[in-house]
Structure formats: C-alpha cells, structure tokens
Amino acid sequence: MGEESAQNEIPMIEVKGLTKRFKKRTAVEDLNFTVGRGKVVGFLGPNGAGKTSTMRMLSCYMPATSGTARVGGYNVYTNPDEVRRKIGYMPENNPLHVDMRVREYLKFRARLKGMRVQDSRRRVDYVTDVCGLGDVQRKLIGHLSKGYRQRVGLADALVHEPELMILDEPTIGLDPHQIRTVRKLIKELGKTYTVLVSSHILSEIEMTCDEVIIIHQGRIIEAESVEGLHAKMSSERQVIAEIAAPREELMDYLEHTGEIEHFDVQPADGEFLNCALTPRAGFDLRPQVFQIAREKGWQLRELTRTRHSLEDIFMRVTRRDEEDGF
Amino acid sequence: MRPYITLVRRELSGFYVSLTGYLIIGAIQFLLGLCFVIILQALDGKPFDMPVTEAFFNNGLFWLILLLAPPVITMRSFAHEKFSGTYETLMTTPVSDGQVVMAKFTGALIFFLSAWLPLIAYPFILREYSVDLTDLDLGALGGTMIGLLLYGGLYLSIGCFASAMTRSQIIAAMNTFVLGLGFFLASFLHHIIPVKPGWQSVVFHHISQIEHMRDFSRGMLDIRQIIFYLSLTVLFLFLTHKAVESRRWK
Incomplete structure (x- = not known):
C-alpha cells in the first residue's frame, strides 16, 4: 500500500x-x-x-x-x-x-x-x-x-x-x-x-x-x-449583437453604459445594425443587451460572444510577453 | 530475444507474402536456369572434367545474380521504413538498435538463401540424365552452399548499410550495387596487374572473390577466406548499427 x-x-x-x-x-x-x-x-x-x-x-x-x-x-x-x-x-x-x-x-x-x-x-x-x-x-x-x-x-x-x-x-x-x-x-x-x-x-x-x-x-x-x-480568455471576449433599432437611440445607450469600453456599429441588412461591443474586464454584456432590447421593444436577432481562436491566444500571449519585456 | 524473433518473422513475411519477394525468386530462378542451359550446351557430348558446381561459377550470369539480388532484397529494409514513417513506431518500442539491425539482416539472409535452394537440384538432375557423371560430389555441393552463405552475408550487410543511410529505396539499391560491384571487380586486380613477387600480388590474390568461389565450389574451405567474409560482414553490420544510431547525434 x-x-x-x-x-x-x-x-x-x-x-x-x-x-x-x-x-x-x-x-x-x-x-x-x-x-x-x-x-x-x-x-x-x-x-x-x-x-x-x-x-x-x-x-x-x-x-x-x-x-x-x-x-x-x-x-x-x-x-x-x-x-x-x-x-x-x-x-x-x-x-x-x-x-x-x-x-x-x-x-x-x-x-x-x-x-x-x-x-x-x-x-x-x-x-x-x-x-x-x-x-x-x-x-x-x-x-x-x-x-x-x-x-x-x-x-x-x-x-x-x-x-x-x-x-x-x-x-x-x-x-x-x-x-x-x-x-x-x-x-x-x-x-x-x-x-x-x-x-x-x-x-x-x-x-x-x-x-x-x-x-x-x-x-x-x-x-x-x-x-x-x-x-x-472570456473576460475580454467581444459581444456581437444584431439589433433593429433607431441608430441615434442605440448609440446613445451604448455611449452611456459604463460596462462597454468600446463599440463599433455597422449597418447590416434591412433595419438591423451590427454592434461589436468590447466589455470592461470581467463583464458579460449579454444579459444587459437583452434587457435593453426587451425594454425598448427592439428586435434582437443575434447575441453571441466571440470565441477566442488559437491565433487570438497567441496574439495576446506573445503581446503580453513583449510588454513584459519592456 | 522475443522482439528479435518477432522482427525476423515480420521481415520474412514481408518477403514471402508480397509479390516483390516472388518476383525476386522468379528472376533468380530464371537466371539460374539460363546458367544451367548454357552449361548443358557446353557439356553436350564433351568429356567433363570439373565439378558441376564449379561450372556454375565460371558463368557470368551467376555473378550477375550475386550482384543484383542483394541490392533488390535489402533496399527495402531500412529505407522503406524511414520513408513510410514506420521507422519511428519501430524505434519507440523497447527494442534495441542492435536487435533491429540483426533482425533485418537475418531476414534478408534467410530469404536470399531460400532463393538459391533450387540450385541443389541441378547436380542431381545432371546425374540423372547424363551418361558418365555417376558420382555426385556432396562436398562440392556443401562448399558451394557455405560459399553462398558467406557471399550473401557480405553483400546483404553492405545492402543493409546502404539502406540505413537513406530514405530512398532506389538510392539504397544503387549504392549497394556500386559497392558490391567494386568488391567484385577487385577480383580482377591480380589479372590486370602483372604478377610479380611481392605483397601486392598476395593481397590481390587473397581478395579475389572469383578465386574464393572456385575453392568453395570445389568443396575446399579455407579458414582465411571464411574470416575474410565474416569480418567484412561484421564490419558492415557495425556500420549499419552506427547509421541507425546516428539519429541520436545527427
């Protein structure tokens, strides 16, 4: 034994x-x-x-x-x-x-x-x-x-x-x-x-x-x-949302939400807008986006978090190495 | 010991289960048969004054077999495994490099000798159908087979060495053939260089394979010749072992 x-x-x-x-x-x-x-x-x-x-x-x-x-x-x-x-x-x-x-x-x-x-x-x-x-x-x-x-x-x-x-x-x-x-x-x-x-x-x-x-x-x-x-890896993952909303109203919301560090809005087909949202560290933005869409009656057809690919990880880890070096 | 036997069996099954093996045997039998026919024609109606086995060795076709068969038999041994990648699976099993080299060599030697077996039948056929050739010289026959064993050992060890050096079967076969041919042509040195007393002519005489084979085929075994072949075989097997090991320090 x-x-x-x-x-x-x-x-x-x-x-x-x-x-x-x-x-x-x-x-x-x-x-x-x-x-x-x-x-x-x-x-x-x-x-x-x-x-x-x-x-x-x-x-x-x-x-x-x-x-x-x-x-x-x-x-x-x-x-x-x-x-x-x-x-x-x-x-x-x-x-x-x-x-x-x-x-x-x-x-x-x-x-x-x-x-x-x-x-x-x-x-x-x-x-x-x-x-x-x-x-x-x-x-x-x-x-x-x-x-x-x-x-x-x-x-x-x-x-x-x-x-x-x-x-x-x-x-x-x-x-x-x-x-x-x-x-x-x-x-x-x-x-x-x-x-x-x-x-x-x-x-x-x-x-x-x-x-x-x-x-x-x-x-x-x-x-x-x-x-x-x-x-x-998930703490910095982007959220992709496709929402049919008036552009100004949506921009206004995105600008005034503290958890969103950075966003990018592109028109998709029809009335939909494609938003790529980068959260502040540690936040998952999905529930919040869903909540606002429901409150305002916006149509939401996609809500996903991007998956990190191996390349992302390499990019990030090697970048960090370089930063450590400086 | 167990892995060694397993590997020899694998080598042999590689020869006897594949078409290549039978093609090699077929080609050897064809050339041997031609040899026999030429001897028969030469003997037709004339008195016969040498052992039948020796008559074989005086024939160019016989030497052609000796020079061509070993490259074809051994070219696969290492080169093919390296090319297909199975070398890596082989070398990561608990088998030593020496066992692998010896198993490849043994397998090739057994196959080579088995391809020569029908040679034994020819003297008996001659005795059966000739008028005056009644006594069969078993000593000569035995000597011939021992000679073939020693020759085979040397040429096949050269083949293993050439095959362990490369990934390409063609290159392995070419190198074996060229090295073997070099050894064989050295036999003629004492014909080309005029005989004069001195160490050169003694050396040239001792390395002449044609002379050796003549002795073997008469049933004469000379310990010096046996040592000559055995030591060269061991040398080439040693070099093969080094070539296999070279992956460690390359």
Missing part, C-alpha cells in the same frame, strides 16, 4: 530544462512542465512550434540536447527501455504497415513490445473491442479508411498496457465525423490512462483535455487548466 502511494506521487511526466537543437535551428528551448497521473493534457501550438520534437524526446526516439525528462520516474536517456514500455506512442500521420492485416499488425506490435503470446492475444482482443475494430480486423490496413487507420494507430499505442499515451496530432486529416469519433475515443481513454495529445486546434483541446500546455516557437507560453484558460 505504502509502495503504491509512493508510486502515485511520482508525476507521469516531469520535464526540466529540456532543449533540442538541430544543426541550424532550435526546436525547443528550456521546457519545464509536469503532467500528473490520470490527466489528459493537451499540447497546443502552431505547426513548427516544437510539439513533435518534444514528443519524440519523451518517447525516446531522439535524445535532448540538454535538460532531463522523466516518465513515471525513469529518465528517458538512461532508462529508455523502461520508458518505452510505459509509453504508447502514436506519431504524427500515424505510419502503419499497409501490407499487414489489422489483427496481424496488432499482434506483431504487442509481441514487439515484449508481450507473451497469450497476453498479446488477450490484449489484442481488448483493444480491438475498445477501438471498434471488430469488423475490420481481417482487412488489410492499406484498404482501410483514414478514420479506421487512426483507430488502428490508437489500438497499437494501447496494446501493451501503457501508463502514458502520447498522441501526436491524432485527428489531422480526418473528416468531421471521424474527428468526432477519435475525440470521443481519446476522452474515453483519458479515464484510464494519462494522455498527452498534441494539436494545433484550440477547440479540440478544449473538448478533450483537462489541462493545456501552449507552446510557441519552442517555448512554453502558458500551462493552465482548461477552465483557467477559459476564465482568462
């Missing part, structure tokens, strides 16, 4: 000062983060930010230039075999042997990862079931659709009972329906395993993850729980 709790105290991933330099460029610089057990953590950043490099270092595919990374307490450089046994890694674009059948491939991978024949059979049955591959297990991987291939990749990452799953852009190149299925699967897996999943799509991370690490130009610029990030 004591041993078990000691085991649970060791974070799943512990990265200190991790740096990777290639000949001409630095992929990541001085990364520091910790991932607790049982968490689903999103690794968010634009293409070329250093997500894949970090994941490759964690999965012992290539060593770091400096710094250390530990997975389940094992150093990735000095104990690569132990680390590899703990990790189920699915690389970007999910490379598979297209000339093998699904079941044959999964068995091959299980054996390669050191499982016994009986264990591998049991595990292959299990992952086939979990990933919904029952119908295609006798098919050639080359003949499968991209969505199914992605599931085969996930099944492969899962087959040797890893403690940590590292998934590099698991939904890239899928159609919306397949993306949904894969996301659902990741969410499902997150209940049992620690998952580190990379993506350049903010909404995807929001939907699947508990925590998010934002990486930009090889550096971590934000490491936060998804709710925390939401709270931070």
